[in-house]
Amino acid sequence: MIYGRYKIISFISRGGFGETYKAEDKQQQGLICLLKYLKPLTTNSSSLRIAQEKFCQEASTLRRLGTHSQIPELYDYFEENQKFYLVEEYIDGQNLADELKNSVFSEIQVIQVLYDTLKILDYLYQNNVIHRDIKPANLVRRNCDKKNFLVDFGAVKEISILTIDSYTETISTMVVGTLKYIPPEQAEGQANFASDIYALGITALELLTKKIPHGTQEVESLLNELEINPNLAKILQKMVRFNYKERYQTPLNILFDLQPLILLGQTLNQRYKITKYLGGGDFYYTYLAEDLKYPFQSDCIIKQLQLNVNNQYVLQEAQSRFTDILNLLDKLSHEQVPQLFDDFEYNKEFYLVYKFIPGESISEQLTKENCWSEAQVIALLKDVLKVLSFMHRQGIIHGDIKPSNLIRRQQDGKICLIYLAAPEQLSNKKKLQPASDIYALGMTAIQALTGVHPQELKVDLHGEVSWKNLCNVSPNLALILDKMVRCQTEKRYQSAQKVLDDLNTQVSWAKIEKYWRLIAMSTIAISFSIVYYIYSGVQEQQAVHYFNQGTEKILSGDNHKKTGDIEKANKYYNEAIAAFEKATQINPKFTEAWVNQGYAYGQRRKFAEQAHACIQAHTINSNSPLVWICIGNVQFAAKQYEDSIKRFTQATQTCNSQLESKKNTCVAAWSNIGDAYLALNKPEQALNAFNKALRVKKDFQQAINGKTEAQKHL
Numbered sequence: 001m002i003y004g005r006y007k008i009i010s011f012i013s014r015g016g017f018g019e020t021y022k023a024e025d026k027q028q029q030g031l032i033c034l035l036k037y038l039k040p041l042t043t044n045s046s047s048l049r050i051a052q053e054k055f056c057q058e059a060s061t062l063r064r065l066g067t068h069s070q071i072p073e074l075y076d077y078f079e080e081n082q083k084f085y086l087v088e089e090y091i092d093g094q095n096l097a098d099e100l101k102n103s104v105f106s107e108i109q110v111i112q113v114l115y116d117t118l119k120i121l122d123y124l125y126q127n128n129v130i131h132r133d134i135k136p137a138n139l140v141r142r143n144c145d146k147k148n149f150l151v152d153f154g155a156v157k158e159i160s161i162l163t164i165d166s167y168t169e170t171i172s173t174m175v176v177g178t179l180k181y182i183p184p185e186q187a188e189g190q191a192n193f194a195s196d197i198y199a200l201g202i203t204a205l206e207l208l209t210k211k212i213p214h215g216t217q218e219v220e221s222l223l224n225e226l227e228i229n230p231n232l233a234k235i236l237q238k239m240v241r242f243n244y245k246e247r248y249q250t251p252l253n254i255l256f257d258l259q260p261l262i263l264l265g266q267t268l269n270q271r272y273k274i275t276k277y278l279g280g281g282d283f284y285y286t287y288l289a290e291d292l293k294y295p296f297q298s299d300c301i302i303k304q305l306q307l308n309v310n311n312q313y314v315l316q317e318a319q320s321r322f323t324d325i326l327n328l329l330d331k332l333s334h335e336q337v338p339q340l341f342d343d344f345e346y347n348k349e350f351y352l353v354y355k356f357i358p359g360e361s362i363s364e365q366l367t368k369e370n371c372w373s374e375a376q377v378i379a380l381l382k383d384v385l386k387v388l389s390f391m392h393r394q395g396i397i398h399g400d401i402k403p404s405n406l407i408r409r410q411q412d413g414k415i416c417l418i419y420l421a422a423p424e425q426l427s428n429k430k431k432l433q434p435a436s437d438i439y440a441l442g443m444t445a446i447q448a449l450t451g452v453h454p455q456e457l458k459v460d461l462h463g464e465v466s467w468k469n470l471c472n473v474s475p476n477l478a479l480i481l482d483k484m485v486r487c488q489t490e491k492r493y494q495s496a497q498k499v500l501d502d503l504n505t506q507v508s509w510a511k512i513e514k515y516w517r518l519i520a521m522s523t524i525a526i527s528f529s530i531v532y533y534i535y536s537g538v539q540e541q542q543a544v545h546y547f548n549q550g551t552e553k554i555l556s557g558d559n560h561k562k563t564g565d566i567e568k569a570n571k572y573y574n575e576a577i578a579a580f581e582k583a584t585q586i587n588p589k590f591t592e593a594w595v596n597q598g599y600a601y602g603q604r605r606k607f608a609e610q611a612h613a614c615i616q617a618h619t620i621n622s623n624s625p626l627v628w629i630c631i632g633n634v635q636f637a638a639k640q641y642e643d644s645i646k647r648f649t650q651a652t653q654t655c656n657s658q659l660e661s662k663k664n665t666c667v668a669a670w671s672n673i674g675d676a677y678l679a680l681n682k683p684e685q686a687l688n689a690f691n692k693a694l695r696v697k698k699d700f701q702q703a704i705n706g707k708t709e710a711q712k713h714l
Helices: 045-065 096-100 107-126 154-161 193-209 216-225 230-239 251-261 312-331 362-368 374-393 434-450 475-484 496-526 530-534 538-562 566-586 591-603 607-620 625-637 641-654 660-679 683-696 701-712
Strands: 006-015 018-025 031-038 074-080 083-089 093-095 139-142 148-150 272-280 284-291 300-305 340-346 349-355 359-361 406-409 415-417
Touching: 006 031, 045 074, 045 083, 093 096, 096 139, 096 193, 107 148, 107 193, 107 230, 107 251, 193 216, 193 230, 193 251, 216 230, 230 251, 251 272, 272 300, 359 362, 362 406, 362 434, 374 415, 374 434, 374 475, 374 496, 374 701, 434 475, 434 496, 475 496, 475 538, 475 566, 538 566, 538 591, 566 591, 591 607, 591 625, 607 625, 625 641, 625 660, 641 660, 660 683, 660 701, 683 701
Parallel strands: none
Antiparallel strands: 006 018, 018 031, 031 083, 074 083, 093 139, 139 148, 272 284, 284 300, 300 349, 340 349, 359 406, 406 415
């Protein structure tokens, strides 16, 4: 019998600091408790006096901490025969070290251990207490409810090893803690709140692997071996950094990052079992779930909306908005938008349940292929803009367009928009507009072109995103993207359909520009040789002079357009038009001058004048393949696709692919035929045309991109 009331039932453990017993309190009707005694290492009277004072202080702290539901309550403390005793609540359960002997913990189990323990550590943090000895043996899972308890506080153990130098009156003690779990600063006697965080991180890794890593390299090696959620891996990695300044500084910071993982393994609405965390944003978390009601069907997606509101009026308003949005979503029927088939409210949070779309996200594709071609980006934009245009007409704003929310469907390669109904629309924190979706899609396209995340892009003095120096992009597409991502909303595109219209026009004229560029470059090469001999005489030489001058102006205009200096580019195009005008005045039969003048007019978007120049060239030389391509491109721009195919076909019949100087002309003609068939939604004919182009020149980019697009639609 200890202290006249505590009867020992059984021995539990013995350590360097004392012994622990299971006991019965005879004065509390058979209350079962835990009896610990600490025996000081010294019998020095001064040391004992100081130890007694410290024991009372620490016991008082433990009694205060015991009010927490997952810290054992301190019933009593006393001193007897120079031994210090603590009487604590007995937790009927098993410590995690014993559980680990059977098998490693699952990811879900470790998340629960972290969550429980971090809430306790946050309570300690608020009370300015450091545990100092966190490890599996000091975490006990109670049998009745499976809650985890934190036991055996290290500060109390210091009492038993406290000594005093009688000469200097210096108080000293040994480091408390278990060597494998304590961080460097604690080993040096400088424990802080981040020390407990380190020990808990090491504990979590041990529970997952039965291994205790030491050092950064061992930690990284262990994490690489584990197949766990990347978010959990990042959390653990930060918890166990050797430099305490690089760790989480408070338990609350970790709980914030851990929060979305808490639902893993849980069943919501008695139907949806959460199996995987997919990601989230400021206001929502997204999960993959198994529908227990229909277990043989494919999985579903659950979106948890995080409103974080305590005001009842605001909550009621959010509920009303939630109902309105559900009514809108019921009307939204598009084959590239996942079907919403259930919704529910639980614990003041809203949940949306969507059909799962098998496929690969654009973010995953960008990881594999860092920078996309312009053709790939244009295809992405067109696909998404068609869906956004439909949604916006229904009054629905997506609110969270980004690579991870764009899925390329495995079935047909089409882009699906996932995770609709932005929480901002519920909490009314933001007034979303179509321009918000347009901006986000523009930034996604820029990321695909440059390989640079939007947050890493620089901003100019006017607040506009600076990106065109990071990739090769046509001037027209650059203009469209710049307008999509304008800083000021009112200067952006206000309609997804308008972006799509401009993009379709840009795609058509991109084909013409490639062709005109080819002519401009080839004519520079021949201007002082072949052309000279064709147009002999002084007057003819003057025409050639103006021709070359105009061609140089075109090249200067192209260069300025690439850099985004449209005003200066237009100035050069106007000067080019004037130069070609002089050349054709001197020699009205100068075919190349008419052709290049048409190019310059096209750059100025003067399509009627551009068509006139092509017709003049045709009048002069109807057998030239360049002239037929010229007319075909004009008809293509006017969406007269059948007629344009006829013109391009005539070009293929008159060009000679055997001559090196004529190869590009033949290839351009076949590629344009392919593009026209694509516009007519005839992928088989398009593929045949692109293959013919590639047989002549296997690295012709327009044909390569076109072939890829045609194969998608087969």
